[in-house]
Amino acid sequence: MLSNGFYVAGIDMGTAFAKVVVLNGYGIISSRVLPAGKNYLETAEKVMQAALNKTGVNMTDIASIVATGNGAANVSFACQQVSDMSCQARWARHVFPSTMAVIDIGSQSTKVIKLDEQGRMKEFITNEKCAAGNGRFLQVIAYVLGVPLDEIGPLSLKSEKVVKFTNSCAVFVESEVISRVAEQQKKEDILAGVHASIAAKVASLVQRIRSEGKHVLAGGGARNIGLVRSIKEKLDCPLLVPDEPQLTAALGAAFIAWDGLQQE
Amino acid sequence: METKIRPLKMTEKLMGFVGKYWQDLWENHRAGKLVAWCSGVSPHEILKGFGISSVYLEGYGGFCSVAGISTDLCNRAEALGYSPDLCSLIRNFIGATRGTPAPGPEMLPFGGLPKPDLLVCMPYCPGIYKIWERYSRYLGVPLVVIERPRLHDALGKEEINRIMRDTISELQEMITFLEAFTGRRFDYDRLSQSIAYEQEASKLWWDVVGMCRNIPAPMSILDAFSHLFPFHCYRGEPEAVTYYRELKSELDERVANNIGSTIGLEKYRLYWDNLPIFFRIPEHIQKFASYGAVPVAATFPFYFGFPELDPERPLESFAKYSLFTPANVGLQARIDFTTKVVGDYSIDGLVMQRSRTCLVVNMGQDDILKELTKKTGLPSVVIEGDVCDSRFYSDSEVNSKIDTFMEILARQGQRKGQGDDCGL
Ligand code: SF4
Numbered sequence: 240m241l242s243n244g245f246y247v248a249g250i251d252m253g254t255a256f257a258k259v260v261v262l263n264g265y266g267i268i269s270s271r272v273l274p275a276g277k278n279y280l281e282t283a284e285k286v287m288q289a290a291l292n293k294t295g296v297n298m299t300d301i302a303s304i305v306a307t308g309n310g311a312a313n314v315s316f317a318c319q320q321v322s323d324m325s326c327q328a329r330w331a332r333h334v335f336p337s338t339m340a341v342i343d344i345g346s347q348s349t350k351v352i353k354l355d356e357q358g359r360m361k362e363f364i365t366n367e368k369c370a371a372g373n374g375r376f377l378q379v380i381a382y383v384l385g386v387p388l389d390e391i392g393p394l395s396l397k398s399e400k401v402v403k404f405t406n407s408c409a410v411f412v413e414s415e416v417i418s419r420v421a422e423q424q425k426k427e428d429i430l431a432g433v434h435a436s437i438a439a440k441v442a443s444l445v446q447r448i449r450s451e452g453k454h455v456l457a458g459g460g461a462r463n464i465g466l467v468r469s470i471k472e473k474l475d476c477p478l479l480v481p482d483e484p485q486l487t488a489a490l491g492a493a494f495i496a497w498d499g500l501q502q503e
Numbered sequence: 504m505e506t507k508i509r510p511l512k513m514t515e516k517l518m519g520f521v522g523k524y525w526q527d528l529w530e531n532h533r534a535g536k537l538v539a540w541c542s543g544v545s546p547h548e549i550l551k552g553f554g555i556s557s558v559y560l561e562g563y564g565g566f567c568s569v570a571g572i573s574t575d576l577c578n579r580a581e582a583l584g585y586s587p588d589l590c591s592l593i594r595n596f597i598g599a600t601r602g603t604p605a606p607g608p609e610m611l612p613f614g615g616l617p618k619p620d621l622l623v624c625m626p627y628c629p630g631i632y633k634i635w636e637r638y639s640r641y642l643g644v645p646l647v648v649i650e651r652p653r654l655h656d657a658l659g660k661e662e663i664n665r666i667m668r669d670t671i672s673e674l675q676e677m678i679t680f681l682e683a684f685t686g687r688r689f690d691y692d693r694l695s696q697s698i699a700y701e702q703e704a705s706k707l708w709w710d711v712v713g714m715c716r717n718i719p720a721p722m723s724i725l726d727a728f729s730h731l732f733p734f735h736c737y738r739g740e741p742e743a744v745t746y747y748r749e750l751k752s753e754l755d756e757r758v759a760n761n762i763g764s765t766i767g768l769e770k771y772r773l774y775w776d777n778l779p780i781f782f783r784i785p786e787h788i789q790k791f792a793s794y795g796a797v798p799v800a801a802t803f804p805f806y807f808g809f810p811e812l813d814p815e816r817p818l819e820s821f822a823k824y825s826l827f828t829p830a831n832v833g834l835q836a837r838i839d840f841t842t843k844v845v846g847d848y849s850i851d852g853l854v855m856q857r858s859r860t861c862l863v864v865n866m867g868q869d870d871i872l873k874e875l876t877k878k879t880g881l882p883s884v885v886i887e888g889d890v891c892d893s894r895f896y897s898d899s900e901v902n903s904k905i906d907t908f909m910e911i912l913a914r915q916g917q918r919k920g921q922g923d924d925c926g927l
Contacts, residue, residue, distance in 0.1 A: 309899065322907035360911055367887060
């Protein structure tokens with residue numbers, strides 16, 4: 240049995256952000272999020288170093304590192320690569336043991352991961368090759384509207400008249416948004432409409448995979464309270480939201496690193 | 504230990520066989536002999552009875568996709584005004600024959616398609632029929648359409664008998680038309696001979712596919728998709744029999760010596776649903792092999808050939824072939840057939856390929872998956888792809904789905920683990 244003093248880390252190299260969680264048997268020691276640069280390995284080293292800063296822990300003290308996310312293969316200092324969905328499932332099992340599915344709204348794609356009774360990944364589904372259902376789409380819309388990304392959620396909650404978008408293509412919705420702005424529609428109404436269209440896509444994934452019971456939201460998209468509310472309205476099941484949804488895959492990766500050491 | 508692919512000797516011979524067919528086809532065309540472009544299950548065997556050379560156009564689309572030029576050809580069809588939503592096999596074909604800018608013969612597999620004297624269509628899908636109608640006008644050549652109703656589950660015996668009679672009489676009408684068109688009397692003996700070859704090749708082909716039931720499987724079913732090409736080229740010809748006899752004997756040897764398609768353990772056996780993604784076959788074989796997984800079963804190979812063909816009753820048995828091929832039956836029959844294949848091949852997981860632009864094969868796929876999951880409890884993954892248009896395919900997305908799926912399989916534990924590492 241491993242002593243609680245050992246350190247492990249999970250690193251999630253997403254397409255928009257790189258995240259690291261360092262933990263030991265007593266809990267999370269440190270975590271860090273940085274924008275993903277052009278060079279995955281460089282970013283990975285940077286975010287890792289940033290997470291270790293001021294902790295008194297060195298790279299050489301870390302017994303195991305698990306990498307996940309689109310750029311995981313580039314993290315040459317990781318001991319193992321695991322898919323982000325396995326990491327999300329592992330995180331959910333630990334943090335919300337009664338949950339039956341994870342909805343992960345990442346920058347590149349949206350996924351629904353169905354769990355079995357033991358909290359292990361049983362099945363998964365991802366959105367089709369279209370940006371309209373994921374985080375990158377929200378970044379584009381925020382840019383078009385000139386609203387900082389962190390503010391689009393709270394602003395959308397002020398909406399009194401949700402704008403309906405008929406199109407499901409990200410590029411067309413972008414030009415529709417520009418037309419609505421020209422028509423002097425309020426930004427909060429436009430944002431509420433965009434959230435509703437993403438929520439509809441999420442709901443259709445949940446229906447297709449036929450997941451039931453408690454669902455938990457994860458990924459950067461879950462930081463947007465406007466989107467969270469829209470998803471809650473669309474789903475016919477209880478929805479849990481963690482405090483730091485952007486870190487969930489990295490945390491799951493760290494748990495997997497810990498599990499691996501325990502088994503050795 | 505790293506898993507490596509063990510190539511079949513017949514794969515080296517494949518292009519020789521196929522190349523010879525195209526060379527002969529072009530020579531026949533240049534010598535003034537008649538050439539027919541055929542689609543669906545068209546009765547190539549009847550054409551042989553008139554000495555007409557036939558080309559299977561969907562098969563040509565497969566070649567273009569394997570050659571990596573189909574997306575370019577699809578673009579050339581779109582430049583003419585065709586929608587990207589149209590089936591990519593059809594766009595590929597339009598791009599190859601009328602595309603703008605016109606592709607030079609050096610770009611196309613086998614120098615392209617010789618201009619036809621006749622179009623023959625026994626369609627799987629309405630899209631195919633409509634495009635031949637258009638080509639008949641454009642090229643000014645006759646179009647023979649043999650209607651082949653799709654069977655649905657609720658049809659009774661009476662209705663099926665009526666459909667059989669209608670199909671046979673359509674085949675007879677085709678013969679009458681061709682007698683007038685060629686000015687020749689139909690050679691029934693040649694038809695029987697051709698059906699006999701087709702039957703023999705069908706038996707061998709189904710045997711070859713059936714050998715993947717062995718653990719370890721002597722060949723990946725994705726490889727089998729490529730070995731379908733001689734079937735497309737040499738319909739009703741002795742060359743197909745020769746080819747599949749040789750392929751079968753190579754596989755027999757592997758089975759006898761317990762040699763699998765990969766070097767290393769065959770840990771997971773997979774079922775592949777729907778059409779192949781021709782432009783990624785080797786990559787998919789490699790990707791699965793890196794996990795010790797081998798796709799060993801599919802229903803698509805059974806769309807080709809019909810061991811019940813009967814040279815004594817050529818038209819009747821051909822009508823039966825065209826109607827009862829698994830591609831043409833009702834949804835419940837498809838579900839039953841797929842469930843049987845999954846059961847027979849000791850499958851551990853299901854890979855459901857959703858071919859973006861083929862509505863015909865996609866329709867019902869969700870029902871098939873739901874039923875399969877209910878009956879077998881096997882884990883599954885849906886990957887999005889396309890037969891010919893790589894713009895509907897993303898390597899990183901598919902690879903990450905496969906990675907995740909393999910993690911699910913690994914957690915369930917390998918159950919076969921047979922194979923060898925003898926390094927042959
Ligand atoms: S791929 Fe599908 S849509 Fe295209 S010709 Fe074949 S059956 Fe029809």
